[in-house]
Amino acid sequence: MTHPTTQPPQTTQTEVRLIRRPTGMPQADDFEFVTLAIPDLQADQVLIEATHLSLDPYMRGRMDDAKSYAAAVSLGTRMEGGGVGRVIATTSDKFQVGDTVFGMLGWATHAVLPATTLRRLDPTRAPVTTALGVLGMPGFTGWYGLTELGRPKAGETLVVGAATGPVGSMVGQLAKLQGLRVIGIAGGPDKCALAKDTFGFDDCIDHRAYNSVRDLRHAIAQAAPDGVDIYFENIAGKTLDAILPLMNTHGRIPVCGMVSWYNAGALGATSTTQGPDTLPRLWRTILVSRLSVNGFIISDHWDRYGAFLADVAPKLGHGITYHEDITQGLDQIIPAFQRMLLGQNTGKTIVQVA
Amino acid sequence: MTHPTTQPPQTTQTEVRLIRRPTGMPQADDFEFVTLAIPDLQADQVLIEATHLSLDPYMRGRMDDAKSYAAAVSLGTRMEGGGVGRVIATTSDKFQVGDTVFGMLGWATHAVLPATTLRRLDPTRAPVTTALGVLGMPGFTGWYGLTELGRPKAGETLVVGAATGPVGSMVGQLAKLQGLRVIGIAGGPDKCALAKDTFGFDDCIDHRAYNSVRDLRHAIAQAAPDGVDIYFENIAGKTLDAILPLMNTHGRIPVCGMVSWYNAGALGATSTTQGPDTLPRLWRTILVSRLSVNGFIISDHWDRYGAFLADVAPKLGHGITYHEDITQGLDQIIPAFQRMLLGQNTGKTIVQVA
Known part of the structure; x- marks a missing residue:
């Protein structure tokens, strides 16, 4: 081999392990911080010193044992997740020490990963943290779901929750660029101001200001006088209930998350009778199994x-x-x-x- | 005009009027039978003597006042519906006395309809009653929903309810012709025998034989060892609940009906809080507004x-x-x-x- 093999300049790393499956909101006792040796590099591996770790709602699902689209994080192992870091050692000629990369580093200070799983970032093109958000998985999620499944048309009305988050703000801004009326749902007046002033949403509803589904529905209806053509679903719960009767004929609902249920127990054990938890289970099945559900009227x-x-x-x-x-x-x-x-x-x- | 204008050889007809909106199962008192004069024909009209009237589950929805995809039948007017009959008078040169036609006759012995709304049937091609079923709206519904929204592929597994009905039997037979494994759901052993022996289903589950969702699910799972790729939804209720966890990744659910809820009160008044009726309301909204709901995972x-x-x-x-x-x-x-x-x-x- 003509390229130098570098070995770690540092010998220990700290990682966060999942040691207990959370009930509802994850607690500190569900995790442990462990300092351990950095292993020697095998062929075509890269040692990365993490600079920025991504936190995303999907991670809550990985902490559960329920059937999902990806395997649960095993107890006693490092929490999964994407991150950005610097290459500090490499046995691959595809990367050099000093490169900035994106990879699935996990919750840790360092990661040793196969070179094939990493993507080099150009810090002169965009701030490297954008690889975790607007130009990373969340932004891509918003773009794909809106473009491919939302099928936006100028003049239509779109509603998206978590409006200031990386998915919601991407969806809303793309829809604005395509000439839609864009209504955000967010928690609190500061986020609503951000959605309107920074992200250019036409309106934003503070769901915390409305205690009942009926009042929330009324507020959305006032902001969407022509009804709702696209509801980009990432929160579910009260907002889903509020928005259903406002959906226009031939509306589209791309479902990419339901964060309001992630900790509510609503997605918990499989019930054997039909009851209040059937809707959350349906919605979760649509997401996890990537179902297409299409109402149709033959006329x-x-x-x-x-x-x-x-x-x-x-x-x-x-x-x-x-x-x-x-x-x-x-x-x-x-x-x-x-x-x-x-x-x-x-x-x-x-x-x-x- | 060179064609003769014929006028009615008969002067009275009997029609069934909706006079009260049913609560749950429609009762005789919700309707009245009225004998009234057959009106004189205007230009381009046809008088039809009904021979066969179609009864379809969608008619239950027309009896309610709730928002739906078609206007409710007004109180005091003839119940709507398709039918087959003989032309006994016509002012249109498009039809002749003696023609057999399909049209929206309503629940009545006779109907006067614009010639443009009628379709002439050829009794030598297929029995005329097929225009109400296998070659009519129900068969077309099964064909369209399966072909366009179910996107069947050989080797996949399909489940359809009301398996011996005109929609379910069309869906199942078409899917068999395309090489799918086809499981029916039906009420009672006689229907299940019909589904298998006459319609060629691979298996049929008698939902009445299973009291719990869990047991029904187990029976379907045994009949569908590779999971379910297409659930053609026309019944909802317990079957929907049973089948959800059996759906394969990238499964499809064309929704064309939910007959088990039509009389259960499950689709009734709009609730303002989330509760047990939220799933029926979601499912009905998907149908009535022809929504596309698509789960997706960006990975x-x-x-x-x-x-x-x-x-x-x-x-x-x-x-x-x-x-x-x-x-x-x-x-x-x-x-x-x-x-x-x-x-x-x-x-x-x-x-x-x-």
Whole structure:
């Protein structure tokens, strides 16, 4: 090998380990701080001294054992997370000592990582902390969800929660640039001022100022007189409940988080009966399993009826059959309707009149 | 005009009027049967003698006053609905006496309708009642929802409720033709036998045989060992609750109905607090407003990260700004994380380590 192998100039690091699964809000006792040796570098590894660690709501999910889109952090191991740091030793020729990089450093002062998992940052292009926020995973989340799933159109109205956070502020600003009316939801008058004055939101609702869903709904409705076309969901809870009746036909709800439920116990154990926790479980399933849930009304789509007949009519008796449940007499129409609602019919319900 | 104008050979008709909005299951007293004169035909109208009337679950929704995708049936007027009948008089040259047509006849023995709203049926092509079911609105609903929103792929698993109904049996048979494993949900052993023996479903679960959500879930899970990729939703209730944890990543849920809730009061008055009825209200909103709800996890989409940077990085300071909330010291990471979960941070949360 023609490149020098550097080895650590420093021998110890401190990391934060998850040692107990939190109930509700994580507490200090759920973690321990451990000082340990920095291991020798293997081939194509890089030792990074962390300068900035990212904290993100998704980390709360990693502390739980429930099925999610990524494995839980194992007890006794370093908390996961992205961070920015300086390369202080390397056995890879892809990085040099002194480089600034982004990587999954975890909650720690140092990390040894495969070179393939790191991304070099150019501090002259943008402040390196932007790799954790506006130009990192949160900003990318807002951009992708709005662009691909929100499908914004000029003149529409968008609502996004956590308006001053890195996801919400990206969503709101991108939507403003595309000509939408943008309403933020945030906690407290200072954040609402920030959303409007710094991020250029048309309006911002302080959800703490409204105790009831009804009052919160009224405030959002006043800010969104034409209804809501896109609700970018990252908070759920009271805001979701408030906004549902305000959604316009053909509205879109990209679901990327539900932070108001993360500590409320609402996403906890799987219930075996339908109850108040069914909505949080539905919403979480939509997120974790990346479901597409689409309401549709067939009368919107009669332009496709010809395509349907062309496809299906030739299949009658050749792969497609049908079953009819025919009641005789108009005077029997109400009991026939009742039987259908009770599932006592079998097949297509028809009343023969003449 | 060169074509003869025919006038009614018969002078009276009987119709069923909605005279009271039902609470729960519709009762006979919610309707009245009225015999009235058949009006003279205006230009381009057709008088039809009904032979077959369609009964469909959506009609329950039309009896309520709540916001829906179509106006409620006004009290004192004829119940709406599709039907098949014979033309017995016409002032339109588009139809002849003796033609068999499909139209929105309503619950009645006769209807006078504009010629433009009618569709002529060919009784030699398929039995005319198929225009109400397998080749009509219900079959079209199943075809559209499965094809456009379900996006079926060979080898996947589909679950559909009301399996022997005109929507469910269409969905299941189409999915079988496309190589999916198809599980039906139906009420009672006879319907399950019909689903399997006549419609060719791979399996059918009798939801009446399972009292608890847990047991129903277990039965579905046994029939769907690879999980569920498409849940075609037309019943909701206990089945929705049972199936949620069985949904595979990137699953699809086309929502076209929720008949188990139509009479349960679950879709009733809008609550102002979050409670057990929030899920039914969410599900109904998704249907009525034709919402697209899409869960997404940004780590599925890193292939688009370059496109994001190319779009957004040049906008920093030119339409896109950002705000950071930086805490000093790794020893402060847990309180910083707590503050973020409580919304006490402002902007992107970062811990500065070195």
